[in-house]
Amino acid sequence: MADVTISGLTQGIPDRNTAIIPYSDGTTTLKTSPSGIVAASPGAIIQVKSFTYTAKFLTTSNNPTSAYYVDITPTSSSSSFLVTASLTRSCDSWNYGPHFTYLDRHINGVRTQLYYTRANNWAGSMSDTWNNVFSIPMEILDTPNTSLPLRYVVSIASLASTQSAINGRARSDESSIWGTSTITVREIAG
Numbered sequence: 001m002a003d004v005t006i007s008g009l010t011q012g013i014p015d016r017n018t019a020i021i022p023y024s025d026g027t028t029t030l031k032t033s034p035s036g037i038v039a040a041s042p043g044a045i046i047q048v049k050s051f052t053y054t055a056k057f058l059t060t061s062n063n064p065t066s067a068y069y070v071d072i073t074p075t076s077s078s079s080s081f082l083v084t085a086s087l088t089r090s091c092d093s094w095n096y097g098p099h100f101t102y103l104d105r106h107i108n109g110v111r112t113q114l115y116y117t118r119a120n121n122w123a124g125s126m127s128d129t130w131n132n133v134f135s136i137p138m139e140i141l142d143t144p145n146t147s148l149p150l151r152y153v154v155s156i157a158s159l160a161s162t163q164s165a166i167n168g169r170a171r172s173d174e175s176s177i178w179g180t181s182t183i184t185v186r187e188i189a190g
Contacts, residue, residue, distance in 0.1 A: 021159050030118045032041070040189035046075050050184040053087075056168035056177055064102045064111075066153035067166050077147040078190030083114070083140050084156050088179030090094075090133040090170040091119060091162065099158045106151040115140050123155065133178045152185050 062093035158164035
């Protein structure tokens with residue numbers, strides 16, 4: 001039997017502040033909470049939030065520009081968050097510098113960079129790198145130690161004001177969607 005999380009108990013239950021929770025080894029334990037929410041066992045997934053971005057996003061900014069995000073409010077300040085993102089990416093102009101992809105955490109508008117990757121443009125004789133669309137996976141375990149609402153954001157930036165895109169070719173005159181991008185956040189009990 002898998003671990004079970006019980007939450008949101010109502011007044012109709014005789015004692016809404018206690019519950020017996022079975023564990024995978026067949027034993028049980030009594031967990032209580034003054035708020036009436038039963039605590040999850042450490043390592044259990046408490047909640048999952050996910051977003052699939054299906055539009056094309058294009059920027060020429062040198063600074064990280066937010067493309068898409070997920071909001072989640074921690075159940076406990078001791079929780080960790082497994083953040084997984086995958087995006088379809090392209091960048092233009094083979095003779096310019098790298099393009100960046102970021103995964104950030106925002107708390108009350110304060111940005112903390114958790115992860116980034118740098119994609120160099122192709123060098124050589126290629127004259128149309130706009131056709132080169134590639135996938136970037138990102139994953140990180142974050143422990144923000146807060147109960148404040150969190151926003152996990154995927155952002156992109158490019159150098160030399162060249163075009164950088166998600167879900168399509170890095171051309172402003174091209175509107176075709178060439179893929180989708182996702183972000184999933186799992187809260188893990190501490």
